[in-house]
Amino acid sequence: MSPFLIFIIIFALIIFLSSFFTVKQQTSIIIERFGKFLSVRNSGLQFKIPLIDRIAGRVNLRIQQLDVLIETKTKDNVFIKMKVSVQFKVIQEHVYEAFYKLEYPHDQITAYVFDVVRAEVPKLILDDVFERKDDIAIGVKRELNEAMMTYGYDIINTLVTDIDPDIQVKNAMNRINAADREKTAAMFESEAQRIRIVAKAKAEAESKKLQGQGIADQRREIARGLVESVEVLNNVGINSQEASALIVITQHYDTLQAIGADTNSNLILLPNSPQAASDMLNGMVTSFTASNMIGEEMKKQPKRIKKSDSTSIDYNPSDTTNPTEDQS
Template sequence: MQPIGWVLLILAIILIIIIIKNFQIVPQSHAYVIERLGAYKTTWSTGLHLKIPFIERIAKRVSLKEQVVDFPPQPVITRDNVTMQIDTVVYFYITDPKLYAYGVENPIAAIENLTATTLRNIIGDLELDNTLTSRDVINTKIQVILDEATDAWGIKVKRVELKNILPPREIQAAMEKQMKAERERRAKILDAEGDKRSQILVSEGLKESAILKADAIKESKIREAQGEAEAIMTVQKAYADSLKMLNEASPTDKVIALKSLEAFEKAADGRATKIIIPSEIQSMATLAATLKEMVSDKNIDISPKSEQQAQTTETNS
């Protein structure tokens, strides 16, 4: 091969290498800012691209993902002249790679300085107590101001968070004492509520126990009364059955007289002071003799009473 052939071969290889190296693949969620002869030409999005060698160059590789920047604490002064340290966290993403590349020299430093300035302005209008209790309000105000200011840089501020608010040491000590007192107060309230609940439960238990005991006594008395009533009914029924059987048996006069004597014997054993004897019984000599003997044993006097045609015996006990 002639020397000229070797030269052409080498040039061809170099040209192929240059062309291959100028093929660029832009990954997902990224964008490349392209310059041609030092001036902005275009912005490459995700995919395969070819730039002109020695004429075009990649001026800036930009990530379109949401980014988080944690800025160091900044000294701020409240309206009541209390100096405190506040550090912030800013969440943002790039909306326009061209503005991000050419809008400001150092976007992150610009955001940090703008955040510090905005924070001082907002905190300067608040007192210490409001600063400690108004984080959400402060976050919203800073986010609105930063978002409006960074539009010219191709940046969208998503949100801003106050990470730490550090007041002076003496104020921190006072706050810790206050927080401790508040915790103790809440603990006492919880203990008191627990004791109250416990007493309520005990009272309810005693009340339910008394109700159950009263119900048990009531049920016992009801059952006892029912038992007595059933016993009385049983006795009365037996007595009625005996009378019915006696009537069905057609008793003779002697049997009736015997039953009468048994009844008078029970009456004499009682506390009655007057006994009325039917006249039919007077005609029975045997019954009179028996009755006289019985009355003499019981100290009862018997005297006739013709108006009533009955025999009456009075005994003064």
């Protein structure tokens, strides 16, 4: 066999084998014939005419994600960075449009995201941006769907995954949050303290009430005991006055006994006879009376007033006549 024939056989075998190709799952392949679109081939074993048909490109049908980082300004002039994640895929029935109508789909999606975010965020203050981030994501998805459906792309979802204000604004927000939490904690602490004070006051009032009732009951029982004691003494021939004196003396000595039972007491006892208090009171009254009498007598005695020329005058405050001069 000549070398030329061998070359022809090998070339024919290569051409035959190149006529078959495989397409992976969730992938579509564009076939062109002489530079013109021919067909779209899906997953599986496929055939094309060698040297006439060619694979123009592959289109991924799986869901893809594009993260877009945007810097914009809010209504209250705070610069923030937002991260928007766009999940999209190529519609299998519109592979032709996705391949031929749009060359750089990622750049197109990024441009639409920038346009929507920079149109919506400047209308909101910073707090509203955090609260209404879902509304911003819905607005981005709606705008992208209207624009990208023409090119065979379906926007599955859009998510605002991060909102990052300027570091100084973030620190200020943290301080505001900390101050608000401290204010709330102080309010709770004040309320707790008020509850404790009210509870303590109620407990003290209840204690005083019970203590007063106890003292009243005690005095009532003491009075009842005294009445019974007087009645018993009257029954044995002792009149009420003598019975009262006897009871007072008995209580007096019972008190002295109770005081003496405490070995650690530093109490100093005055004379302990029943008449001691009366004698002490009488002595004090007598002393005050004598002191007053002496004071009145001293007021009645004349006072000697000395003049600058060595002349003295006897002056009695109670005497309304002219003072008498005494030449020294």
